[in-house]
Amino acid sequence: MHDSHAPHNATCGAATAPTVATVATHRCRVLSHRAVNARYRYLRLQADAPVALTTRPGQFYQLKCPVTDSEAPFLLRPMSVYGTGPEPDTIEFLYNVTGVGTRALATLPEGASLDIVGPLGNTFTLDTRWKRVMFVARGVGLATMAPLVQHAAAAGLQLTVVMSARSEADLMRDEFLRSPEARALADVHCVFDSDGSSAVDALGPRVRALLDAAPHDAVYTCGSHRLLMLLQRVLESHPHITAEVAMEQRMACGMGVCLSCVRLFDCNGDKQFLRVCREGPVFPIRNVVGEVDFG
Secondary structure, eight states, X not given: OOOOOOBSSSSSOOBOOSSOOOOXXXXXXXXXXXXXXXXXXXXXXXXXXXXXXXXXXXXXXXXXOOOOSSOOOOSOEEEEOOEEOSSTTEEEEEEEOOSHHXXXXXXXXXXXXXXXXXXXXXXXXXXXXXXXXXXXXXXXXXXXXXXHHHHHHHTTOEEEEEEEESSGGGOOHHHHHOSHHHHHHEEEEEEETTTTTTSHHHHHHHHHHHHHHSOOSEEEEESOHHHHHHHHHHGGGOTTSEEEEEOOOOOSSSSSSSOTTXXXXXETTEEEEEETTTTOSEEEGGGBOSSOOOO
């Protein structure tokens, strides 16, 4: 079985969904909404369409957060898909309560209505003929890669998982792996800010050692700029490995119109500004320009 996809952009993009789903606004009912730990919340919705059949790993939706007595979010909030199914009309999100939008979202009770727009963005590259892939996850960035973990596990791929968190209380190992199949296939390594094991100087050699210890076909990460830059350096010695990042960026429209989410990429020597919402959010790790000098 072969499940890799053609590049989204001829020179710089990552993969794209095998079939283009129609972007639409969906009225959803809140099926479940609860705290996972002190910082993160889990949201499960039932949509008015079979969104589970058209949403791919790495894609996101724009959520219309409610207006409350204390919070009045204006723009829709982009949120990566944490999971879909098993019913064709159910979709899941995992989020960190950090600002006006997510504070308002956190007040939604079960049975309430919520509008979402999507699916938006492209997806990860995954070749089911591969043998082993690595996931480097930190914080809520794990939500974006969680569906990909399930696809890889279903194909029988071996998983190397490096999980980084502020402390053990923030680590969401079970929430990331989710299924018995993924847990059985995963070699998990946990590092923390609290004991210094997540520091770049400590984590870099550890990732290098893991890549040297067993052949890997792909490496994936999401969100953390520090981890992205670390992987760029580490992967210089592994040019054959497919390497992708799902980027997190502030967005206004989510449709590629407002240009508020552009980032700079080096596409085969050609510097290009690309829209994270439209050409991404998944990009080759090696193409991301870390620091931008506008002078």
